[in-house]
Amino acid sequence: MMTGFRLNLSPLKEPIGFVKLVEWLTAIFAFGCCCGFSGKNVISILCGDGSNETLNAMYQYPFRLSQFPLIDKNTTLCNQSVTTTHMMGDSASSAEFFVGVGIICFLYSMAALLVYLGYMHVYKDSDFGPIFDFVITAIVVFLWLVCSSAWAKGLQNVKSATDTEGISGTLALCKGSNITCEVTEFANMRTLNISVVFGYLNMLVWAFNAWFVYKETRWHSRKFSSQPGPGRHQVPAPI
Template structure:
């Protein structure tokens, strides 16, 4: 029978329970990166290089300054981070639906656990790569809005006798949290890969081979 059989037992096992945690952490990773960026438009890592530091024909320190933008952007890494979080969220939902409704089909099929293991490993690697990239992108954003970044962006700051200093900084604590959630997701998916691997034929064949080897009679010494 391949019909739907609702059974929540899998959610109480590590295989399904970790998927629930992964579903939640994917939401937090997405929210802490995407929504905090939208809430801070002047320092949004998606569009930092479009933020005007000085408007056209502006005046600073009694000097005329041309239109100047901030330098640096984490647009690519931030967007891929959000995309990975959405992918992990959707994969967790599909996996939980399969575990709770079609576990009898999942465990009777050799391909189900194998595909699940491959998908879990891919997401673990994706989380590692994109979290590292996003951490570097966020560092670039912090540098672009720091005193060093402003001095690099604004030619006026490099003139003799002038000193530029940043006194007001954007709150990026939520973005820092998103990096933490990224690495947390990587650890969760890597750990989950072991429990998915135990459902595959690779593990069952290895275990059966070890069991048969343990039962073989010891040869009688001559």
């Protein structure tokens, strides 16, 4: 059996190769939209004497919000002394899990494409390659479901911690009866919302691809070969 590299682009014209290319692209969009984010919310503070103060809440991936200060040093706001205050919340585990799955799928898709385009003759002549590919594909479908759901919840926690209610609950100053705090400018989280959409899209694409990978395994070929053809008649077993 020849095991050398043979460049053959025909798998890209077949579902098994074309869908793998789609998986490679969707993985890039998923983790790229998440890990490249940085944003700023502007908080307006209306003091009891009618004066206004402004604070900037800046945060970014991996959304460990407790490390980002609302007030960096002790200062005076609305004639009150305010100590160093950080935002509350930590969505780093779900965000990093999501990005990690995306990077792994990006690398695996790239490696699988290399095998399809250069070693398809070896891939189809062996039992190990298709079965390994199918098992990994099934595991990845589950991972995308879990990490996308976890990141969707983590993103909701980030939004809740950085909105008016979350900021007001964090700043002791905002709990005064004569002081009003409000987030007047929100960071654009469109890319984060897109990352969640691409997470679930990846799950669907990988689940779709699982069927075409399964067709390359011996499990499918044995099932197909065991079915009687249109001209065959099964001989009844002797009684």
